Amino acid sequence: MSDPAALKQLLELVAQGRVSPEVALGELKDLAFESVDDFAKIDHHRQLRTGFPEVIWGPGKTPAQIAKIMQVMGDRHPVVMATRIDVDTYHQLQPKVHNLTYYPEARICALIQESPQVHHPGTISILTAGTADLPVAEEAAITAELSGFAVNRLWDVGVAGIHRLLSHRHVIAEADVLIIVAGMEGALPSVVAGLADCPVIAVPTSVGYGVSFGGVAPLLTMLNSCAAGIGVMNIDNGFGAAILAGQILRTAAKLR
Amino acid sequence: MSDPAALKQLLELVAQGRVSPEVALGELKDLAFESVDDFAKIDHHRQLRTGFPEVIWGPGKTPAQIAKIMQVMGDRHPVVMATRIDVDTYHQLQPKVHNLTYYPEARICALIQESPQVHHPGTISILTAGTADLPVAEEAAITAELSGFAVNRLWDVGVAGIHRLLSHRHVIAEADVLIIVAGMEGALPSVVAGLADCPVIAVPTSVGYGVSFGGVAPLLTMLNSCAAGIGVMNIDNGFGAAILAGQILRTAAKLR
């Protein structure tokens, strides 16, 4: 129903009074999208529906494809972002897309036409177990900030030095949502979730060696946590953690 | 610092005016717990801190241990629950603990001294892909209801019959948090998360055979979902999903 003919038909029905505008809006919310040169289908109404921009996942796409999708999306959205963009890809995108901003630690490229403001209530606190977990944590932080959320960063508070964590207990106490990023054995979320009274999202990272199996070990730790109620993400998926954290704070706003 | 001596010392400091009541409350919130016959340590203040009762995970504990812990906890909490309790264990607990309620599908045993009321805003909608996923979904539903949340159930709407799901789109639209329970290939959360604009929690189940590997296959599906921001639980962990969903709604209430 979402092809032009279907849309035309829907609008004619509205014009004829057979479909009310409210109903038509509901229909449109679900259906509209746009094709980009056949290789991609952009869902413009998704932001309306889910509150976040269509984000481009970089791997497996050519720089030319990424640039094209960014431009088409940029015509309609104030902020467009692409994740997992390494420096080389960024250098290939720069001449093709105007006004690109690059966040090297987060490996995020963004086309920002209006500077994002904090326009949602609450704070997302992001903790890492080690210094090497920083890129994943920054992916989460930049995603959240570009989506209009306030972020609080706390790095290198892993459980082997429990007092480093306990001395920052106020960061945990003041958070409305927590994102915990950890590689190696990934034990930090268990300890934090025992101290927190807000939702905890855990992101395992591929930091480690040997039987860390590229992040499988901390993933298992987080899924098996004896601290109940931790929502777990795929390995290195800082982006997804930020989206879930954002959805939690938006839900709060809706319930008001 | 949390042993009796430490607590006494803290209270003396308050009495002497050297520690303010506010500070002391903060300290107490973290520290107090109680030993049960040496084999378990109950954390009475945890409910204060995280908003949920200390729940007893049944497996690996003898009925006598479970009964003892329930009684000690029951002295201080209006609702005490034990999960993963099969019918046989329930029958062994019944003579030992008064007023036990058993939910056979959810495999939950509860000691309820005040009937739980919905005392938090918002609705948790729980969906299953198939009929066989029901026990895990009920574990989530009963946990949420005993914790004071409103629950909406929708069973058997797996993706192989997509219209069964689409015809219940209003359940998705009206939810404040979604818990999606699925075994086999576990694809339901991906489709639902694309339609929803609230947080989505996914629970893989051990329903399936062959290369479902006891629930590993749907777990991987959920962690790899192309729909960003799904919080994933351990296999069959309906309880954990309810806790996270509850924390999300409590956070919303706090932010108001």
Place this chain on the structure above:
Amino acid sequence: MSDPAALKQLLELVAQGRVSPEVALGELKDLAFESVDDFAKIDHHRQLRTGFPEVIWGPGKTPAQIAKIMQVMGDRHPVVMATRIDVDTYHQLQPKVHNLTYYPEARICALIQESPQVHHPGTISILTAGTADLPVAEEAAITAELSGFAVNRLWDVGVAGIHRLLSHRHVIAEADVLIIVAGMEGALPSVVAGLADCPVIAVPTSVGYGVSFGGVAPLLTMLNSCAAGIGVMNIDNGFGAAILAGQILRTAAKLR
């Protein structure tokens, strides 16, 4: 029996009237092949038997070996193709084999002496979940087209935006065989198989990260699908999917 001596003996038996030509044809259909410099044995009659050319799988063979096999096969077959040929290998093959065609997205190299026409009934529709799945889908598409089948392409209709798929339901309805190509969580075949009433072939791709385990996650999804009757291929095996789709349409033609 297939060495020269055996063949000579068989023909003599025919000449002597002791073996009928029909029987001899049957024997020949199974047996004849040819050695290429000892390192490869080509099965010229395979096309007679299975309806598809002997295709060269590139990896682990030197460009010199590939070129040699292509030339020997080219003497007898109108179309010879090699798969998994990257650009570098193509450049090494080009001076060695005349009239090579290269399909960069499909990573296929072909020696085409007669342009392939559609000479089988029916249509193979190929769908991808994402843009990054395109190389595998093109491997399937080019293989099918070079084998004489009509192909219909539909890219980027993954389940997280279910309406993109539903709005192209006619592609599913009109297909005689469907090839569904998906990485990440690989949920697309389950949804499509629920909508289709023709055979569905699923190809997992190595697109993804973390616990996609190089395509194992979508493979498991497809094997565990709650939609019954999906035929599953090895990871990234677009070629195999095209062969099975072609065999299905050829069988249909034979049954007429």
Place this chain on the structure above:
Amino acid sequence: MSDPAALKQLLELVAQGRVSPEVALGELKDLAFESVDDFAKIDHHRQLRTGFPEVIWGPGKTPAQIAKIMQVMGDRHPVVMATRIDVDTYHQLQPKVHNLTYYPEARICALIQESPQVHHPGTISILTAGTADLPVAEEAAITAELSGFAVNRLWDVGVAGIHRLLSHRHVIAEADVLIIVAGMEGALPSVVAGLADCPVIAVPTSVGYGVSFGGVAPLLTMLNSCAAGIGVMNIDNGFGAAILAGQILRTAAKLR
């Protein structure tokens, strides 16, 4: 749209001439289903759409649930079947459902109101590597026969005695679709596919020990087959193989 209200509305639109009967039929084909006591949703039109009955997968459902679903489905369909039904479950179903037929080797229970006739063209040949693979092969055979297809059985022709297989080459030659069932190392489909010129479907079984890993070893063998174009099923999934084989023969009928 598929709830009673939606259906009523659709029919009113037809009555008013605003929706043509053709369009309405198309809509109905996709949408109609029925709820059974909330725990299951039956898709009555699925047979219309995919040509096969909604089959009940037994595991994880109580006998009472299975019986209830069978009865509701039996009101509308000439043949209803349930798979993975062990003898004990059958004995619990028998008093609850009239006229139940049980196939012990195939572990299938069926409610047959009209004896199924062969009403599709072509033959499905089913081969097993060993005697112990028989239950899975019978699941495929009975499913195919109950769905109206002609079946040819050939048991115990594994590759370690290649001449047992070669002496039955005519079974391979005469098949329109082949289902190859094998446990242990699962090599049979590779050899058969090299001899056949029709579609080959492979089903790994859990027959074996040690590093057969409950059927994972033959599954890997089949997915990695050097014979191109084999469609692979989940471990022990004879049912799925029959559905795919049936869809292939139905496609042939449609193309005529």
Place this chain on the structure above:
Amino acid sequence: MSDPAALKQLLELVAQGRVSPEVALGELKDLAFESVDDFAKIDHHRQLRTGFPEVIWGPGKTPAQIAKIMQVMGDRHPVVMATRIDVDTYHQLQPKVHNLTYYPEARICALIQESPQVHHPGTISILTAGTADLPVAEEAAITAELSGFAVNRLWDVGVAGIHRLLSHRHVIAEADVLIIVAGMEGALPSVVAGLADCPVIAVPTSVGYGVSFGGVAPLLTMLNSCAAGIGVMNIDNGFGAAILAGQILRTAAKLR
């Protein structure tokens, strides 16, 4: 060389003055053992050499075999123990071996002819994360006590309630060796090792469900710990942990 002939020869050499008693003792320390009915070979000098009795690992041995080995060993050693002995096996052993002591939680059976005294310096402290880890911890504790070491037990101090652990910090501070027993995610050793300044031995347990994979998850956690220097045991191997702890304290005694 360790058969009777060899031993006789060695002693004759000593008698003849060709081998000094010191040398002979060294030889004997390595070599002597005894056959029990062909199915087992007992190493009597092992206790001399490693300081611990030859312990019988129960699984895979018949009660008759266990009883026979216990008796042969009991003739020479003051304490003989068998591990992984369930209650049924114990009841079969009881009539066959006199004076058997059974420790049901530890699943250890012992033939004790002299009550074991603490005859080594230092204390082994054993901690568990949960109540369900108790059997493994008791296997360690009883093994250590029967071997003559002082043991300190502390149960149910898992990391999700970090203050339960911190309030017992003196147990950690006073230990000479620590054995940490944990299932689920197994994070306790990481936290403890960060607080301790003595050797830490970690034992993963099979307590858990889903992706705990029977104890693999906590095993990986312990091997990947960011707290350096933890010695890890096989899953549920409380016995091995006690042996290593004992060897550490014995080394201390030797260095004096």
Place this chain on the structure above:
Amino acid sequence: MSDPAALKQLLELVAQGRVSPEVALGELKDLAFESVDDFAKIDHHRQLRTGFPEVIWGPGKTPAQIAKIMQVMGDRHPVVMATRIDVDTYHQLQPKVHNLTYYPEARICALIQESPQVHHPGTISILTAGTADLPVAEEAAITAELSGFAVNRLWDVGVAGIHRLLSHRHVIAEADVLIIVAGMEGALPSVVAGLADCPVIAVPTSVGYGVSFGGVAPLLTMLNSCAAGIGVMNIDNGFGAAILAGQILRTAAKLR
């Protein structure tokens, strides 16, 4: 060609002088077998060809099927054996098959019409690491003895007591083939192969717990052995080891 018609045709060709007896024997050696009630195909000439009887692998076959196959085979062979037969199955077979011998440790059932004599040169020495590995070792020993080979048994000489092994070095030195059976970590074959100068066959067993993963750990140990040239069997496959050992001694005999 191996069905009755084919055999008749072959013999007629011989009678007519068109096929020489030598050629016919060669053909017969490959082809002849017999069907048992459709569920099994017996290869009578296999013993001629490989020197070992067709052995029945018990699991997955009903006692009735096993008995029937044994009887058909017993008509032509002096010794017929079935492996992996537990005591219960033996008791069901006993009334159905006359003169059955049962080896409980080896779990082998045999129909012996002529007592097997040692009729091949050389000795097969079989070593186990522990007492619990005995059933697998006995499966190898009985198989070898029933096939006419001399066997030498040596149990419980695992590497943790290296002198138990070294004191039996003559067993290693005198062997013509060695079969080493080991569970747990499976290190014994590496040490033995370093001492031996004859072929070494290694059989991992499922003896162990935790990360032995049912025998995968010793299997990996044996495949990775730094002692070159060890031939490895599937887990618990004592039967296969005996067959390979026998083939080695038969080859030796042929080469003389």
Place this chain on the structure above:
Amino acid sequence: MSDPAALKQLLELVAQGRVSPEVALGELKDLAFESVDDFAKIDHHRQLRTGFPEVIWGPGKTPAQIAKIMQVMGDRHPVVMATRIDVDTYHQLQPKVHNLTYYPEARICALIQESPQVHHPGTISILTAGTADLPVAEEAAITAELSGFAVNRLWDVGVAGIHRLLSHRHVIAEADVLIIVAGMEGALPSVVAGLADCPVIAVPTSVGYGVSFGGVAPLLTMLNSCAAGIGVMNIDNGFGAAILAGQILRTAAKLR
């Protein structure tokens, strides 16, 4: 409590006589650390507490980060070391940090202000199975030597040539702690632990190919060892082995 404010407060309490110096020392022992530019938190008192310097794990940190942390730590500690430093990283560190020492085989970089002396009793003997295990063994050896322990090295004594090991039995006999480093099948620790009467630490290495799975095979061997009481490390973790060995000798010294 460990931020400046907290420390100031603690010291004021001491000055006012409300906290005794003993108590304050205890507090300080746990709490003090220092932030380095936000990306790392250094725990200066850890050496006091655990007897070893805070060591920098190189991977995932930029050379600039490593250099900065080394300098901050170098202000307070006589020896600072960084592990897993390849030659390229060393060359980038050299101009940034004065007086750097590089151990190429051990891949360790150290800032040594006082030459480390042996200041602990006892000897750590380190054995390798092969020459290729040397880098891991040297990581252990250098770590131990820089921490003030005496080290004894013995390379290339794998079990396939058991006499190479037995002829060095005195190295085993004289050790106070043994570190056994082995790749491939990793059987060396089992044999050594059977000969030794001191604690044995095992380190699997990634030396091997095929099913060594990057060191998983020797890891499993070590965890499953039939020689009780071996403490196992993560793959290639020579550093951790040295820390545990050191803690064992320090404990011995404390117990004197």
Place this chain on the structure above:
Amino acid sequence: MSDPAALKQLLELVAQGRVSPEVALGELKDLAFESVDDFAKIDHHRQLRTGFPEVIWGPGKTPAQIAKIMQVMGDRHPVVMATRIDVDTYHQLQPKVHNLTYYPEARICALIQESPQVHHPGTISILTAGTADLPVAEEAAITAELSGFAVNRLWDVGVAGIHRLLSHRHVIAEADVLIIVAGMEGALPSVVAGLADCPVIAVPTSVGYGVSFGGVAPLLTMLNSCAAGIGVMNIDNGFGAAILAGQILRTAAKLR
């Protein structure tokens, strides 16, 4: 006992008549080896004992180490070989070691002082499934030839074209030992073992993609083979297969 002192003592004992020359020879056969610069220990008598030279496994050793070991060994042995030597390493070895021969397909480097002659009875036939398996097969072939065995090569006879294999049945019939090398699904050994009446050794290769998992799939196939008695090697271990094949033929010679 194998250090110079021990050897001297042994010889003195012989000189004094206290040890007979026979006994001394036996002792020497086991014990003698030589250290190379501490990093390697060469076992000169191993060839005496096992009939094969000490072969150098290249990976993880520096070219300087390899060259040094080759030279030391070359002083005593007519043929010294190093495996897994890529072209670059060969070029680094060439100036350091005189008269080096390089076999590029087999990746073997050899120092040959006497041309190896066939000096053992029997023939080793080596078969590959595909062209890409050639390097592993050549490693086996060259190793066998350098060790003095006759080799027969047959490439590219995989099971998907079963007649290519059957037409070379004489190669199978004439072999005294068979080495079967196969990647992808690895089914060739099962078929060959069913046809052969000599020992069969199977070598899985890492040829394949997707779920071949670097050779694990064909390894599992070979271990699970329904053809009994196949001796399996680690992935790509052509060298080991040649050693086992050689030991089998040597055993034949000994039995004469």
